[in-house]
Every structure is written in C-alpha cells, then in structure tokens.
Amino acid sequence: MFKKISINTIVVSVGKVVGVFASWVTLGLITHTLGKESFGDYSTIFAYLLTLQAFADFGLHTVLTRELSKHTEQEQKNKIFREFLGVRLILVMVVLAIGLCAIFLFPYDSHIKIGVVLASLSVVLMSIPQIFLGVFQSNITSYKYSVAELAGRLTHLGIVAVLVFVFAATSFLLFVGAFVGSLFIFFVFALFLVRKEITLSIALPPKQLKPILRSTLPIGIAIFFSVMYFRSDTIMLSLLQDSEAVGLYSVGYKIFEALLFFPAMLFGLFLPALSRSVQKARRELGSEMSFLVNLALVIVLPLVVCGVLFSASIIQVIGGSEFLPATTTLQILFGSLGVIVFGALFGNAIIAMNAQREALWAYGAGFVFNIIANLIVIPRYSYEGAAYTTLATEIIVTGILAYIVYRRARFTVWLRVGVVSVLAAFVMGYSMFSLIHPVSIPVALLSMVGVAGLGLALYVGVVSVLLPSFYEKYSVFAESWK
Numbered sequence: 517m518f519k520k521i522s523i524n525t526i527v528v529s530v531g532k533v534v535g536v537f538a539s540w541v542t543l544g545l546i547t548h549t550l551g552k553e554s555f556g557d558y559s560t561i562f563a564y565l566l567t568l569q570a571f572a573d574f575g576l577h578t579v580l581t582r583e584l585s586k587h588t589e590q591e592q593k594n595k596i597f598r599e600f601l602g603v604r605l606i607l608v609m610v611v612l613a614i615g616l617c618a619i620f621l622f623p624y625d626s627h628i629k630i631g632v633v634l635a636s637l638s639v640v641l642m643s644i645p646q647i648f649l650g651v652f653q654s655n656i657t658s659y660k661y662s663v664a665e666l667a668g669r670l671t672h673l674g675i676v677a678v679l680v681f682v683f684a685a686t687s688f689l690l691f692v693g694a695f696v697g698s699l700f701i702f703f704v705f706a707l708f709l710v711r712k713e714i715t716l717s718i719a720l721p722p723k724q725l726k727p728i729l730r731s732t733l734p735i736g737i738a739i740f741f742s743v744m745y746f747r748s749d750t751i752m753l754s755l756l757q758d759s760e761a762v763g764l765y766s767v768g769y770k771i772f773e774a775l776l777f778f779p780a781m782l783f784g785l786f787l788p789a790l791s792r793s794v795q796k797a798r799r800e801l802g803s804e805m806s807f808l809v810n811l812a813l814v815i816v817l818p819l820v821v822c823g824v825l826f827s828a829s830i831i832q833v834i835g836g837s838e839f840l841p842a843t844t845t846l847q848i849l850f851g852s853l854g855v856i857v858f859g860a861l862f863g864n865a866i867i868a869m870n871a872q873r874e875a876l877w878a879y880g881a882g883f884v885f886n887i888i889a890n891l892i893v894i895p896r897y898s899y900e901g902a903a904y905t906t907l908a909t910e911i912i913v914t915g916i917l918a919y920i921v922y923r924r925a926r927f928t929v930w931l932r933v934g935v936v937s938v939l940a941a942f943v944m945g946y947s948m949f950s951l952i953h954p955v956s957i958p959v960a961l962l963s964m965v966g967v968a969g970l971g972l973a974l975y976v977g978v979v980s981v982l983l984p985s986f987y988e989k990y991s992v993f994a995e996s997w998k
Contacts, residue, residue, distance in 0.1 A: 529781060531662035536774045538669045540834055543770055545676050546691055547763075547835040554688040556754070556763030559770075560624070561631040561692060562638075563750035568615040569639050570743035572607045573646070575735030576600055576728075580650030590715075598719035601647050603728050605718065608643045612636060623755070627689070635692050641699035645706035651713050660709040668702025734873050741879035745886040745909050746773075749902040752890045757898050765899035767835045768827075768846035775853055779860035782815070783808070805865060805927035812861050813934065816854040817941035818975045822968050823850030825948050825955050832958035843956060848903035855910040862917035869924055878916035882909045933983060940978035944971040 547555050580600045584593050619632045645664065652661045675694040679685040710716070729736075750769065753762045823830075827846040831839050866875045886909045893901030921927070948971040952959050959967070 527659035528662045531659070531666045532777045532781065535662075535666050535669045536777070538666075538673050539774050540771065542669070542673045542676050543767070544834040545673075545680050547767055547839060549680050549686065550688050550691065550763075552763035552838055553759040554686075554763075556759035556761070556766065557625075557628050557631070558688045558691060559750060559762055559766035560628055560754040560759070561635055562695070563747050563754070563766075564615075564619065564632055565635060565639055567744065567747045567751065568611050569642055570740050570747065571615075572604070572611040572639065572643050573736065573739050573743070574607060574729065575732040575739050576604050576607075577646050577650035577653075578735050578739075579728075579732045580647060581653040584651065584654035594715040594717070595719075597647075597651060597714050598717050599724045599728065600650070601644075602718050602720040603725060604643060604647045606720065606725070608640055612639050615639075631689055631692050634689065635696050638696050638699050641696070641703045645703055648706050648710040651710055655713055657713065660713075661706060664702050664705035664709060667705045668698045671701040672698030734876060738872060738876055738879050741876075741883040742913075745879075745883045745913075746906075748883075748886055749890055749894075749906060752887075752894055753899060753902055756891075756894045761899045764839060764842040765845055765902055767831065767839045768842045768849055768903070771830060771834060771846060772849040772853060776856065779853075779857040782857075783812075783861045783864045801924070802926040802928075805921065805925040806930065808861055808865075809858070809927050810930050810933040812857050813929065814937050814979060816857045817937050818944060818972055819857070820850055820854040821941050821945045821948070822971065823847070823853065825945065825952065826959075826964055826968065828956055829952075829958040829961075829964045833961055833964075840958070842899070845899055845903040848900070848907055852903075852907045852910045855907070855914050859910060859914040859917060862914060862921045865921045865925070866917060869921070871920055871924070874920050875917060878913050878920070881916060882913035885909055885912055936979060936982045939982075940975045943978055944975040947971055947974055 546558070550558060580596070583596050583600075587593055587596070616633060616636055619629050622629075645661070649658070649661050652658045672695060675697055676691065679690055679694060685691070707716075750762060750766060753765055824847045827850065828840060828843040831843050831846060835842070863875070866872060886905055889905040889908060890902060893905055897904070948967050949955065951967050951970075952963070
C-alpha cells in the first residue's frame, strides 16, 4: 500500500510541476498577444464561469471518495457512482441555466457576455471529470486524473501556440475557444481512464437527491466559500474598475494560483500520519503538530523572499513590460502564498481531526470579509487593493483554522527554529538583493535562476549548520509515516 501511495504521489507531483510550467508558458503567450485590456476581458469570462462551477461543486467528489472507500463490492460502487454522477449533472445544468441568464444582468460589454455563452460548455467539461476524481482517489489512482489534466494543459499550450505563431490571432474569443478545446481533451482523457475503474452509467434517483445533497452540504459550503473568496476579487474588479485593471491583477493572480498546488500537495502527504496521531495522547499530537508548524515556517520564508524579490522579473518573462505595473500585486500575493502554506497545514489537520463543521465559519468569515473589504478598497486602490484584501483574507482564515487546531493540539513555534529561519532568510534575501538591486527592474531569466540558486544554497546552508537536529526530527517523522 505504501509503495502504491508513493508511486501515485510521485506521478501526481511530476504532473503538477510540468503542468505549472506549461500553464505559465501558455499564460505568457496569451498575455503578450492580447495585452492588458483584452486579457482582462478573457480573465473576467473565466472568473465568472469558475464561480458557476463553485456553485455546482457541492463537495460531491469528496463525499463520493468516502462512500466508495466503504465498499468492496463492485456493483455497490457502480450504484453509488451512478447516483452521484446524476446529482452532479442536475446541479451543473441548473447552475449553468441560472448563470447564463444572470450574465445579461451584469453591466459587461457585449463581447464579454458572448464569451461567457460560448465558453459555458467549460463548466460541464470541468465539473464531470471532478466526479471521476472521487473514483480515482478511492482506488489510489489519482495519477490517472493528473495524466488527463496534463494532457489538457499541453493541448491548451499547443492550440495557443498555433494561434499565435501560425495564424497571428489577436481576438480574445479565439483564445477563449482554445481553453474550451483543451478542456474537451481533458474530459475525453478522464472519461477513457475512469472506464477502467468503474462502470459508466447515470442514474437520476429523486429519492437519493436530498440525502446526497445533505451529506455533502458541510463540505460543499466550505468549498463554495473558499473558492468564492478566491474568485470574487476578479469579478468585483471587473464591475468596479476597467478591463485594464482586471488584466493587471489577473496576470499576477494566475502566476500565484498555479503555485497553490504546492502547499496542498506537501501537507496532504502528511494527512495519514496526522489521522493516526489524532488517536494518540494530546501531548504527542501537539508535539507532531509543532514539528509540522515549524517545518512550514522553514519552507515559507525562502519561498516568500524569492517571490517578492523576483516579482518584476517573473512578470517581465510572462507578461512583458506592459504588465510590469502588476509587480507590487504579485509581491503581495507571494505574501499570501506564505500564509496559505500554513492554511494548508491547518486545513489538513482539521480534516484529520474530523472538525470540518467547526471550520465552516472560518471560510464563511473569510468570504464575508473579502466581499466587504473589496467593496471598500477596490474603488480607491484598484487591483493592488484587491491583492491586499486577498492577503488579509488568508490571514483571517488561517488564523481561525490555527485556533481550531490549537484547541486540540497545543502546538508551538520553537524559538530556535524561528530565530534561525529568520536569520537564514535575512542572509538569503540580503545577498540576493545586493546582486539584483533595485528589485523593481527585471533581470534576465538566467540571472534570476542563478541568483535564486545562490540564495537558496545560502538559506539551506545556514539552516543546516544551525539546526542539524531539525533534519533528524524530519527523518524520524517521515519514518513514522511509513
């Protein structure tokens, strides 16, 4: 079992990393071609459609994973899958119908509304494979979903490259179509791969609709709130500012968004160990949580330092000089990414402790704060205000999650680890800053890679020399996970 999980994790991880780089190259081609305003319109369309998908999600694939894992009989699994797939189709169709009618009530230009209608199929193409993910997860074959996802991303890159280099396309609607086309490939791959795992059929049982929705409600609400406070800023920017502001915000946000898999993947690996630790004495649980909190601190600091110092260079590579005003936005979002690392840790701990219902108010508070704060700051501070709101929202949500976990496991930040990590980050940051100052001026890609490598080597060196026992504790913890 451990070997199967390890292979699955490695394939998923490699797929995610390759997918991130493919998405960044695709993003670079699109931004260089469309420019700020058209890219803002492009981003508005998919922010709206991804919001519709959040409404239709309802936590179905998470609960499906749990229900399938309870049974060994294939016929029973097939029955459960049929019912969940039927419920997903009903939700998607209802939400899509309401969303397509509602778009004409928004004060968007006609070409954005047309884009939403033309790309509406993407909601179906994203939502149905998500149910397949529940099957893959229950069978510990999530790598198959990653293969389908990677096929979609590479297809997207290929179509966009053809549009740019062969047809010299400039219409943002063609790039909208390219994304929908890539989702179709993703859907076909996922459909083909899931057929080997379960019998494909659909049931629309009226009697099962309410029980299924009732069982998914807590997770569905949490997912809805968390997705909404991620997506609402782009939609509110599109309503309160012009397309240029949306484009400048979105280029930084898409770079940031592509990195979100990292903390989720990292601390998702520790979920089995945390689940076993919940059964132990409170003191032992607190000790293991303390180690993970300190591990998160050691990981976060170099990530944030590199991101903040190289934001201008990253924007230059991906968006070009036209998007350089978004540098500050990306720097703020890298700060948010640092907070999200801790949020991923505490979120997995809450799942291990079966405290998801308590966490609902954390995501709800984040959603409400995000909406109110954006209404206040966007009219005055535009896209930079939206970025600060994202950072503040993550701090609030992560703080509440940390409190929920702390009540069950009295974790602490070890003074020595905290001091050494900050010192190592200072040495790293000062050295890098000296080489690339001023950081508002982009450096060449090779220079960025070289300076980042030097900085990370300094950070690891300082931590290794001053915290040798920390690596020993990591080895012990990793061994216990097996």
